[in-house]
Amino acid sequence: MGAGGWFYVPKVWTPYGGWWSNPTHWKRNTGIAGVGIVCVATMLFSVSAERERRPVAPFRQIPSQSWCKHAKTDDPRLK
Template identity: 65%
Template sequence: MGGGGWYYVPKVWSPAGGWWNNPANWKRNTGIAGAVVGILAVGLFQVSSSRERRPIPPPWHIPSQYWCKHAVEDDPRLAK
């Protein structure tokens, strides 16, 4: 029942590059994509920390209160 090897179509096109893909400059492209994701994450973190508000103080300390802009205003226990 065995065959003569693994049959595949040598001329295949797909958006991902087909079988046994090894695109040119993949390391550079991966680095650029990682840098873009990192820059977007830093920007999102800054916007989130500047807008974070807690109308009811939490019953225990939350780590994001270290960098939250309004933490002392929202939780008077933090003012020392």
């Protein structure tokens, strides 16, 4: 019925803060990193959608044709 006891904790430096770390402002930092990742992913998606070309029309319609800039030019079957 105690609060535990002595735990063996090796004296090793770790980049993530140790064994029982609780970094200050971790929620804010995680949010900032998440917003940054979303911004970069959005920019990559828009560049990819604007540069996507299909020299041969696909056999059936694929999802990326709905946001591709050149889909109607590359596949004349599209409306």
